[in-house]
Amino acid sequence: MAQISYYTEEGLQKLKDELHQMKTVERPSISQQIAEARDKGDLSENAEYDAAKEAQGLLEMKIAKLEEIIANARVVDESQLDNSKALILSKVKIKHTGNGMEMEYTLVAENEADLKAKKISVDSPIGKGLLGKKVGDIAEIQTPAGVTKFEVLEISR
Template structure:
């Protein structure tokens, strides 16, 4: 029996490093990677060359700092290259809108205090709580994945369990 696409989408997200992005989100990620490679990497090399020109490398704090900064930059570039390589653009028109999936906007109600809030579930690098975007890898995001309207999700948080009722699921 063939599994529905939504089920496979949830499993693929959980079982691998694949992340789903909107076209805009992936574009921003690629722009950041290109900036790091084309601008920041040459700047780091120049900083090392300038520090090296200042003399004895064994006592040159500027050189050590420049080499450390370059190492951090290369780690960031490597991580972004991995994220971009595993990124997929999501065709939202093909998603089951009856379940909470990545790129779903979901209106939930805190069962403890009655407070209602709306979040959009996005890839970790697109998360921005100020604009209502939470990561599918966050405790709330993980707890809501696969829920339908009327479901109550038990979300494990550091101070216990929070219960959120799914009031509405929509795409924007």
Template structure:
């Protein structure tokens, strides 16, 4: 059973494109590789055939996973969201109380997370710790090294 995941319209489009690529292009390549390996003779000692079958199995697992994600995918209507507290798709500015460093993040679904682009998953430790907070709150987030405290400086969409 798939769980509900929230995506931006752009994130859901990327998910659809990846699924289409895997089904329409990669599946054909995998079938072709198996057929070529099968034509080379004895299957009991054919490492190329075994590798092609394993690659096909991995591909089918990835397709099934994406289909499951798509089944539970919902697009978020940003215009209907409360901007007074941190939710999915909130852009937040936080300040580390220990070193005074300020960071900007956008909270996104797991599939859209990209730390280099400043997008963190709502299911990450920081994402979970920020959800529901308002400007002026202090988020205490458990990380492997202990607890980090962040001041919520700004929330936007």
């Protein structure tokens, strides 16, 4: 059973662009490398041929995996989401109850997570701990250092 993943429009388009790149640029390039190596003669002792065939196998595996991800992807309609709770695509402002440090993250799908852009996965410990919380709630999140408490200050889109 394939797992359904939720994406923003931009995140799904990025996956489709990557798949298009693999099929239209990388696949023909590897086919060309195989043809050139085949033209050099004896295939039983041809390292270039073996390397190109291995690269082709890996690329085909990546293409198949990406096609499966795209087939099971669903775009999240932000207009249908409840703004009172932290859900996927929510921008959540939290405060560490221990040191008072405030942080703001956007909850996104696993493949769209980017800590530099302050986007964390809903599958991460913090993401899981924040899901379903409302403003004023305390999220107790299990971290390697123990249980950490965060107060939800604000939820927006």
